[in-house]
Amino acid sequence: MSSERLVSPSADRNKGPILGVLERVLPKTGRVLEIASGTGQHAVHFARALTGLQWQPSDPDAEARRSIASWCAQERLANVSQPLALDVHDVPWPVTAFDAVVCINMIHISPWTTTTSLFAGAKLALREGGVLYLYGPYRMHGVDTAPSNEAFDRSLRAQNPQWGLRDLDRVMHVADTEGFDWVETVSMPANNSSVIFKKRDSARAG
Numbered sequence: 123m124s125s126e127r128l129v130s131p132s133a134d135r136n137k138g139p140i141l142g143v144l145e146r147v148l149p150k151t152g153r154v155l156e157i158a159s160g161t162g163q164h165a166v167h168f169a170r171a172l173t174g175l176q177w178q179p180s181d182p183d184a185e186a187r188r189s190i191a192s193w194c195a196q197e198r199l200a201n202v203s204q205p206l207a208l209d210v211h212d213v214p215w216p217v218t219a220f221d222a223v224v225c226i227n228m229i230h231i232s233p234w235t236t237t238t239s240l241f242a243g244a245k246l247a248l249r250e251g252g253v254l255y256l257y258g259p260y261r262m263h264g265v266d267t268a269p270s271n272e273a274f275d276r277s278l279r280a281q282n283p284q285w286g287l288r289d290l291d292r293v294m295h296v297a298d299t300e301g302f303d304w305v306e307t308v309s310m311p312a313n314n315s316s317v318i319f320k321k322r323d324s325a326r327a328g
Contacts, residue, residue, distance in 0.1 A: 127192035128161040128185070132227070136311070137167045140226065140257055143308055143316045148253055150174045152221030155247060157210060157240065158182075158228040162190030168224075169202040176201050178217065180208035210239045214246045222253040229293070230258055230275075233284040237293060241300040245321065254302060254319040257310070261289040268313040290317065 148154065151174040159165050159179035169177040179190045179202065190205040208215055223244045229237045244254050259271050271287060278285040294304055302319040310316055 126185075126188040127196065128189040130161045130163060133161055133163040136226075136257070136314070137164055139310055140164070140316065141168055141171055143310075143318075144168060144172065144224070144255065147255060147305070147316075147318050148172065148175065148224075149221050152176070153178065153219065154222045154224055155217060155220045156180060157208070157223060157225040159190055159205060160186055160227075162186075162193035162205070164226060165190060165202055165205075166193045166197040166199060169199050170197065173201060175222075176203065178203045178206065178220070180206040182207060182209040210236055210243050213239055213243045215243045218247055219249060220247050220252060221249055222255065223248060224255045226257040228258070229256070230278060230287050231285050234288070237288060238296055241296050241302065245300045245302070248321045250321055250323045252321045253305075254297075254321070256293075256317040256319075257314060259287050259314050260293070260317070261287050263289070263291060271313050290315070293317070 153176045156165055156177065156179045159181050162179060165177055165179040169175070181187050181190065184207075187205040187207060194202050194204065206217065208217070225240060229240065241254075248254065259274060275287045278287070290307070297304060297319050301322045303322055305318040305320055308316040308318070
């Protein structure tokens with residue numbers, strides 16, 4: 123099974139800084155759904171550190187799920203579940219009653235409909251007051267945050283015209299429409315950002 127365990131250099135680089143934010147913004151206990159878990163490196167790293175949380179990885183790609191399962195088998199962590207086959211577009215998602223949803227480096231390498239589906243699905247999957255954590259590069263007020271991000275955006279759009287860095291103002295508008303309040307934006311290494319939202323309670327949502 124070790125041959126199925128994929129390794130992402132970027133996941134190795136960013137897992138430490140991301141964990142530093144997650145330790146502060148996630149609840150101490152509860153259930154976390156990770157969307158687009160990729161290789162599985164993040165899932166096992168976070169679950170190893172955040173022992174009060176039950177981590178549920180997911181990915182629509184079968185190869186990624188095999189890699190996640192291989193990482194889980196190697197680490198033998200009791201608080202990581204086997205990966206789910208979950209496509210964010212299939213709303214409602216097949217799982218509910220989570221205390222947090224974590225999504226890392228997905229929305230810039232997918233169509234815009236993926237972002238809108240992410241918020242629509244998370245709204246149904248999260249408990250009231252649940253946390254939605256996003257990580258990745260963004261445009262801020264229509265402007266790229268660094269020349270490297272501008273080049274990265276051009277590269278993404280050359281691969282697929284539906285991909286590209288999203289403007290954070292536009293993401294926040296979707297969040298507000300779907301019943302999420304913005305909590306904070308944290309600057310991260312390599313011109314990335316952590317963006318934290320909370321699901322609005324039903325009294326305020328009305």
